[in-house]
Amino acid sequence: MKRITFALAMIAASPALGQVTADTPNPLAGKADAADAGHALFGKMNCAGCHAYDLTGGMGPDLTDASWQYGGKPGEIFHTIAEGTPRGMPAWKDKMTADEIWQVVAYIQSKKQ
Amino acid sequence: MVVRKILFGAALLCGAALPVLGAGAPGGEAAPQNKSFTGAIANLAPGDAAGQWTRQARDYANTRYSPLTQINKKNVGRLRIAWTFSDGQMYGHEGAPLVVGDTMFLVTPFPNIAYALDLSKPGAPIKWVFQPNPDPRAIGEACCDRVLRGWAYADGKLIYNLLDDHTVAVDASTGKEVWRVLLDDVSKGPTMTQAAFTVGDKVYVGSSGGELGTNGWFQALDVKDGHTVWKAFTNGPDSGALIGDDFKPFYPWMKGKDLGVSTWPKDMWKQGASAPWGWVSYDPDLNEVYYGTSNPGPRTPSQRPGLNLWSSAVFARDANSGAAKWAYQFTPHDEWDYDGVNENVLLDIPWKGAKRKVMVHFNRNGFAYTIDRANGEVLVAEPFGLQNWAKKIDLATGMPIVNDAAHPIVEKKVENICPPDIGVKNWNPSAFSPRTGLLYAGVFNSCMDLTNHIVQYIPGATYDGMEMVRHAGPGGNWGEFIAWDPVAGKRIWSIKENLYVWSGAVVTGSDLVFYGTMDGWFRAVDARSGKVLWSQKLGSGITAAPMTFLGPDKRQYVAVYAGVGGGAGVLRREKGFMPGGNTLYVFSVDGTGIGTGASQLVSHAGAAAPVSVPPGTAHN
DSSP states (O other), rough: OOHHHHHHHHHOOOOOOGGGGGGGGOTTTTTTHHHHHHHHHHHTTTHHHHHOTSSSSSSSSSSSSSSOOOOOOHHHHHHHHHOOOOOOOOTTTTTTTHHHHHHHHHHHHHHHO | HHHHHHHHHHHHHHHHHOEOOOOOOOGGHHHHHHHHSSSBBBTTOOOOTTBBBOOOTTTTTTTOOOOOOOOOOOTTTGEEEEEEEEEOOOOOOOOEEEEEETEEEEEOOOTTEEEEEEESSTOOOOOOOOOOOOOGGGGGGGBSSSSSOEEEEETTTTEHHHHTTTEEEEETTOOEEEEEESSSSSSSSSSSOOOEEEEETTTEEBBOOOTTBBOOEEEEEEEETEEEEEESSSOOHHHTTTTTTOOOOOSSSOOTTTHHHHHHSSSSSGOOOOOOOOOEEETTTEEEEEEEOOSSSSSSGGGGOOOOTTTEEEEEEETTTTEEEEEEETTTTTTSSOOOOOOOOEEEEEEEEEEEEEEEOOOSSSEEEEETTTOOOOOEEEEOOOOEEEEEEETTEEEEEEEEEEGOOBBBBEEEEOOTTOSSSSSSOOEEEETEEEEEEEEEOEEEEEOOOOOOOOOOOOOOHHHHHEOOOOOOEEEEEEEEEEOOOOTEEEEEEEEOOSSEEEEEHHHHHHHHTTTSSSEEEETTOOOEEEEEEEOOOOOOOOOEOOOOTTEEHHHHEEEEOOOGGGGGSTOOOOOOEEEEEEEEEEOOOSSGGGGGGGGOOTOOOOOOOOTHHHOO
C-alpha cells in the first residue's frame, strides 16, 4: 500500500521529460526511498560500469566531485541522463521513465561531497 | 613490517631502485657476461637495418630487441634529453614511435592525430600532420581511456586504427589519406585501440570492448585499399570463427563442433566480447599469425556457465586464409577478467635436448606460459608474480586447478583475490634479448576484494558487473620490473617500484634494458644483473613503450612518451601518480644531436643546411 502511494505521489510531482529545464528542482529531492530506488537503477542500468559502484568514476567521470562537464544542477543532470552527451554517454530517455531518471538524480545528489 | 617499509623508503631516497636476485641467479655467482642464461633465441625477421624501428615490437617475433650498442653500460649514465615533442592530447599514451628512413611517425590517443617528424633537421620539425576527426561518441565507449597502443608502416603508408572503428592509411611522404575503412558500429560498444600489425600485403587489426557486450573479431585487410581479406569472429559458430579441418587444438577439451556456441548459455556468445585488442606476432616459417582474446562478457561469471570459448585464449591462424590452426584457452570460464591479449613473443628454445619453436606469454592471470607454437602444447606455466586464484596449471590437461576461495559470489564480497582484474601484467609489452636469453617485463603486485553484481545487456552501455577494491600485495609496492627465464619458468632478478610498472620495455645489443614507471622515472638497467645504471624523471608517468634508433647523424637515440593513462588510471588516487602528459622524450649521450652544437647557436629561419655533430663528440 505504501509503495503504491509513493509511486502515485512521484507521478504527480514529476515534470514530464520535455518540461525539465536546468532550474527544475528534483521533485524527489530528500526522499530516502527515491535515492534507494536510484541506487538500484544505477546498478541495473549499468551506470556503475562506467561511473563505478561508489560513483567515483573510471571509464566515465566522477559523480561525487564538484566538476560537472554538462552542469551539476538536478535539472542538468536529468538532461544529461535523458539525452546523453556527444562524448559517448548514452541517452536513457527511451530506457527509463522520467521518474526513474529523477530517482537516479536523487541517488547522485545523495552522494555529492 | 615497519622496518621493511623504512628500508624500502631508504632505498628510494638513494635514488636508485635495488635489484633483488631471484632464486634463479646462477649459484649466487655473478651474472654471465657474454653467455645466454637459457639458450633461447629468436628469428629477428624481417631483419630491418639496425638503426630503424619500423614496427611496434621491431620484429615479427615481438622481441623489442635492438642490436644497437653505441649507448652502452659505460656511457648510459650520460644520457640527456636531445629534444622533446608535445602532441597536445591528454589521454594515455601507449605506443612507440616508428622510425623509417629519416622520418619519425607518431600517432596521438583520440582524436588519433598523426605526425611525421623530420629527423634530419635540428629539433625534428613537423613534416606533416594528419587529422582523421574520429566520431567523439567513441570516447564514451572505450573502457580504459581513449588510447591507441601503436601504429604500423607498410608499402609507403602509415596505417592505424581510429577509436571509432575505422582503420586508416596515410601516405607516409605526404600525410594525405589513402584509404579509410569502417569495421564496426561504435554506438553498440566496440572501439579500436589495438596496434595494427603489418606483414607483406596485409594489415591485421582487432576489436576492443571486453566490458561492452561486443562480439569480438580479428581481420586481415589489404594494405593497398583496406578491403577485408578475411575476418574471424572469436565466438559463435565455427564458420564465423574460421574454424575448419585445419583446426587441431592440443587438448581434447577444446575439440568439437561449434564450441563457440555450445560453451555459452543460449545466444550469450553474441555479447561475449572476447575482443582481440592486444598484440599480434607472426612466424614467417609457419606463415601463422598469433593473437589473444579478451575476457568474456559479462564479467559476472555466474551469468554465463560454461567454458565460454574462445574468450581469454590465444589463436594461431594461417596468415593468408585466417584458417584457425590451434587455440588454447588460458583461463577457462574466466571469472576475474583475465584477458589473454598480452604479447606472444616467438622464441626458439632448447627443450629436453631438442629445439622447440615456442611462444612466451605473460598472462594477466599471473602465469607465464611457454607454448609450442606449432601445436599449442603448454611446456611451461609458472607464476611470474603474485597470484592465488589457481594452485597451478596442470600440464597434462592444460587446465588450471582453481582455488575454491577465489570464486566470486554475487552480492557478497570475496576478499583478497590475487591478481585483480588488471592482472599481474597487462598489455604493456615485454622485451626479449637473444644475448641473455631472458625476457624483461613490467609487472603488478596486487589483489582485490571483489563483489559481483548481476547485469543486463544494454547495447552501447557497459556489460560488466565487477565491483572491486584493489590493494597492493606483500611489501606494499604495487609494481616490479623482472627478468624471466622462459625455459625454467623462473625469475632471474626483479626491481621493486612504488606503482604498477605499466610501460613497455626495450633491450639492446649492449645488454641495456629501458623501462618507465608510473611515477615518472625512465630507467636503464643492466640486462644481466638488474642493476639500475641511469634514471631520468620525466614530466608524466610512463605507460608507453620505449624504442631506440639511429638518427640520420648515425647517432643512437632512445625515445619514450610520458603520458600516463589508459588502464593505469586505476591507480590515479595513489600517492605518486602523476598528472597526464603528452611529451615524447628523445635521449642521446650528452644530449647531442642534429639540434645541438653549432646549429644550436643560430636561428633556423632561412638557415643554411643543419650542422651535424659527429657521434661521440660532446658539444662544448
